[in-house]
Amino acid sequence: MSDVKPDKASKLRALQQRFIKELPDRLDVIEQQWRTVNVADAKNDFLRLVHSLAGSAGTFGFFRLGDQAREIEMMIPQLSGSSADAGSNEAIEQGLLKLQELAAQGPEKVVQASKSSVDSESTSDNRQALIYVLEDDISLAEDTARQLQHFGYRAEVFHSADALHAAVARQVPDALLADVHLPEGEDAGPQAAADLRKGATQEIPVIFISGLDSWKDRLNAVRAGGQSYLSKPINFSLLLDELEAVIGYEHEAHYRILVVEDTVLLAEHYAAVLETAGMQTEILNDPAKILDVLAVYRPDLILMDIYMPGCTGVEAAQVIRQHPAYTNLPIVYLSTEKALEQQLEALRVGGDDFLQKPISDTHLVTAVRIRARRFRELTALMNRDSLTGLLNHINLKLSLEREVSQAQRRCSPLSFVMLDIDLFKSVNDTYGHPVGDRVIKSLAHLLSKRLRKGDIAARYGGEEFAVILPDTRVEDAYTLIDDLRKQFAAISYAHDSEEFSVTFSAGIASCPPNTEMEGLIAAADNALYKAKNAGRNQVSMETDESG
Amino acid sequence: MGDVISVLYIEDEADIREVAEFALEDEGFVLTPCVSGQEALDKAEALTPDLILLDVMMPGMDGPTTLSRLRELPQLADTPAIFMTAKVQASEVGQYMAMGALGVISKPFDPMTLADEIRTLLE
Numbered sequence: 001m002s003d004v005k006p007d008k009a010s011k012l013r014a015l016q017q018r019f020i021k022e023l024p025d026r027l028d029v030i031e032q033q034w035r036t037v038n039v040a041d042a043k044n045d046f047l048r049l050v051h052s053l054a055g056s057a058g059t060f061g062f063f064r065l066g067d068q069a070r071e072i073e074m075m076i077p078q079l080s081g082s083s084a085d086a087g088s089n090e091a092i093e094q095g096l097l098k099l100q101e102l103a104a105q106g107p108e109k110v111v112q113a114s115k116s117s118v119d120s121e122s123t124s125d126n127r128q129a130l131i132y133v134l135e136d137d138i139s140l141a142e143d144t145a146r147q148l149q150h151f152g153y154r155a156e157v158f159h160s161a162d163a164l165h166a167a168v169a170r171q172v173p174d175a176l177l178a179d180v181h182l183p184e185g186e187d188a189g190p191q192a193a194a195d196l197r198k199g200a201t202q203e204i205p206v207i208f209i210s211g212l213d214s215w216k217d218r219l220n221a222v223r224a225g226g227q228s229y230l231s232k233p234i235n236f237s238l239l240l241d242e243l244e245a246v247i248g249y250e251h252e253a254h255y256r257i258l259v260v261e262d263t264v265l266l267a268e269h270y271a272a273v274l275e276t277a278g279m280q281t282e283i284l285n286d287p288a289k290i291l292d293v294l295a296v297y298r299p300d301l302i303l304m305d306i307y308m309p310g311c312t313g314v315e316a317a318q319v320i321r322q323h324p325a326y327t328n329l330p331i332v333y334l335s336t337e338k339a340l341e342q343q344l345e346a347l348r349v350g351g352d353d354f355l356q357k358p359i360s361d362t363h364l365v366t367a368v369r370i371r372a373r374r375f376r377e378l379t380a381l382m383n384r385d386s387l388t389g390l391l392n393h394i395n396l397k398l399s400l401e402r403e404v405s406q407a408q409r410r411c412s413p414l415s416f417v418m419l420d421i422d423l424f425k426s427v428n429d430t431y432g433h434p435v436g437d438r439v440i441k442s443l444a445h446l447l448s449k450r451l452r453k454g455d456i457a458a459r460y461g462g463e464e465f466a467v468i469l470p471d472t473r474v475e476d477a478y479t480l481i482d483d484l485r486k487q488f489a490a491i492s493y494a495h496d497s498e499e500f501s502v503t504f505s506a507g508i509a510s511c512p513p514n515t516e517m518e519g520l521i522a523a524a525d526n527a528l529y530k531a532k533n534a535g536r537n538q539v540s541m542e543t544d545e546s547g
Numbered sequence: 548m549g550d551v552i553s554v555l556y557i558e559d560e561a562d563i564r565e566v567a568e569f570a571l572e573d574e575g576f577v578l579t580p581c582v583s584g585q586e587a588l589d590k591a592e593a594l595t596p597d598l599i600l601l602d603v604m605m606p607g608m609d610g611p612t613t614l615s616r617l618r619e620l621p622q623l624a625d626t627p628a629i630f631m632t633a634k635v636q637a638s639e640v641g642q643y644m645a646m647g648a649l650g651v652i653s654k655p656f657d658p659m660t661l662a663d664e665i666r667t668l669l670e
Contacts, residue, residue, distance in 0.1 A: 059658060
């Protein structure tokens with residue numbers, strides 16, 4: 001019933017866009033009304049404007065802005081109209097400022113196209129992030145753009161702040177890379193970024209680059225809202241890390257929270273609050289089912305009531321902790337329990353935090369978010385290679401085993417690629433290990449940016465990588481990996497004013513014909529060996545007559 | 548989904564009106580939108596809607612006044628009415644119910660579930 005038809009979603013999205021666009025004007029009018037509020041009937045107009053904002057903002061995804069407008073609305077009747085009313089005036093002024101801030105932050109919930117229409121545009125998962133480069137040095141700008149493109153970003157170059165402004169008006173980029181010094185002035189970059197922020201309805205992350213590593217430049221960059229500051233010459237692997245950090249926010253969103261609470265209404269309230277903050281939730285009213293749900297839902301955190309029928313939250317936590325797989329899973333209790341003794345006891349047997357009811361929405365969201373993020377980070381550290389952030393050897397094998405059996409169950413093809421950087425030892429010997437690490441990281445970046453959603457990349461060891469390509473026939477895998485090979489070879493590394501590039505070789509095997517994970521790995525390894533023997537910098541496929 | 552439900556819809560705010568219109572129109576509702584209580588009164592003579600859906604706070608004639616004026620028309624005397632308002636306080640809800648409203652939908656409403664919400668009230 002509540003399924004969203006694609007055209008409906010796009011219509012709603014259009015309406016949301018319009019609301020966002022008109023919001024600044026609307027707030028301006030409210031401000032103006034406020035300034036004349038003591039004049040005659042202006043109070044009623046002001047009230048009506050604020051009231052309608054309170055009623056509509058949430059519908060367009062601005063929940064907090066709506067709440068804030070509501071708060072202001074509640075204060076208005078108390079205005080006596082006399083200027084003696086300093087307290088309420090002050091509070092409303094503050095509230096109006098808050099409205100501006102919340103508007104600038106953009107909607108908390110962006111209307112999404114419905115599931116079916118997302119599926120039909122398979123490219124949307126692979127949407128390339130758009131980076132604007134503001135740099136007056138034309139050759140440096142072009143070079144930067146080219147490097148960004150190698151790593152799967154779309155980059156557009158602008159040589160002046162005016163050109164940048166015009167472009168942002170057309171399309172807002174995912175991030176801005178700006179030189180601090182421009183012909184317009186020695187802090188023209190930060191100035192341009194600050195101007196953009198003022199007019200923008202959504203945050204544009206900014207990374208500054210500067211030829212001078214001076215306190216003044218850095219301060220200017222910070223004041224203009226720069227997320228990061230890099231000195232020239234640009235270290236690209238550092239830049240890529242920064243870009244990942246500033247636009248990779250979607251990785252951290254959507255924490256999965258399991259709410260265990262026997263009071264249905266309360267559970268739904270907590271779930272709604274957390275979902276408004278961008279998390280996913282699952283509600284469980286019966287603690288006896290918790291282990292079943294954990295296995296399927298794999299939450300990042302459990303929010304649990306202490307007093308429930310059947311068993312207490314503390315007992316449930318102990319049962320959860322009996323399972324080694326859940327040793328680190330954060331458990332946060334919610335209770336009206338005030339006695340410190342009881343709270344400590346609850347924590348002693350396996351809880352991580354204790355939140356007291358009633359709890360404000362902000363407090364709940366913050367407490368849950370911090371713990372869930374920490375859990376994600378730790379899990380990532382344990383499962384991933386520390387240099388590249390790709391899966392490590394052990395987790396690659398686990399994933400491959402799962403993918404192979406899934407492919408067989410669904411009778412769909414699967415390709416597996418072993419990939420090795422050519423003559424890597426000589427890179428290390430010639431340029432040193434830090435440069436070698438940069439090469440490894442850049443290949444990892446390339447893999448994670450260029451592969452499709454669902455593909456899995458891992459660092460197999462040393463300079464060796466592995467890629468799992470579900471639903472991919474060996475010929476298609478060849479096209480994909482050979483493309484990557486060309487892109488990787490085109491990346492140039494700078495070291496001591498010397499430039500060099502590196503290549504890789506790859507071997508591909510698939511299932512069918514292989515049916516077992518071990519056989520698949522061996523076949524890919526053989527194919528890799530063949531590519532190396534044939535002169536490197538090439539991709540080869542397993543052959544039937546090998547043996 | 549049953550028969551089409553005709554709605555006399557009164558809301559002064561253009562963007563909200565638009566959201567509600569498209570949120571309901573695919574769901575088996577046919578709306579006669581009005582931007583003010585006065586427009587509703589002008590149009591209502593010729594209408595026999597299944598439902599009156601109206602905003603509480605509007606410039607000029609507010610929602611409760613509009614409803615009581617509409618109720619003076621014989622064909623609308625018993626038509627189910629639902630208020631939509633940003634300010635839902637228990638005392639107010641009671642007051643609207645006493646005026647013969649079927650229920651109150653609080654704003655901001657979720658466009659994805661508005662149709663279901665109304666249908667639930669009508670059941």
